[in-house]
Amino acid sequence: MEKNITTSAGRKTISGITLTALFAALTAAGTFIAIPLPISPVPVVLQNLFAVLAGLCLGPIRGSLAVGLYLLAGALGAPVFAGAAGGFTRFLGPTGGFLIGYLLSALLAGLIAGRPRTGHSAPAWRIILATTVAFLSIYLPGLFRLRQLMNLGWAEAALAGCFPFLIGDTIKGIAAVAIAPRLRRIIAELL
16 A cells, blocks of 8 residues: 555656656747747747746646756757747846746646646636736736836836737737646546
């Protein structure tokens, strides 16, 4: 009996580590879809979708760890940021606040949606709220950094770093709301 408990706990630990690494890798893979906009120093990316999904699907701790691992890899020079760039200096540039926002979004999505549990599904309103708050939380540090670095007013910062992305992020949010419940069920069985 004791051997089965240890084996089960070991499997769950390995599954948790693997899923955390997988979401970090998915977030990094989002760098291959980066569309520059002529009106903004911030490109359209998929990393924000994967950061939000990490929180929704893994919960606040593992989701934040996945995004933190992605950010650490980028800070150490791995080409995982938009435009296949890396290095700590990206945090000091116009998109640095958005990168920090990814971590905040995973944490908030996980806190609101809750950790996935077997036999328990989060209500749809909770997934929708978590997704909405998570996407909005990316904008807060992003716009603050953009405004500070480029010496813009709040309206100018919103025109450069928010409004051009709302339609795309709404579509990504709808995709996250549609995908997350099924992924949460699958992940709950593994954890």
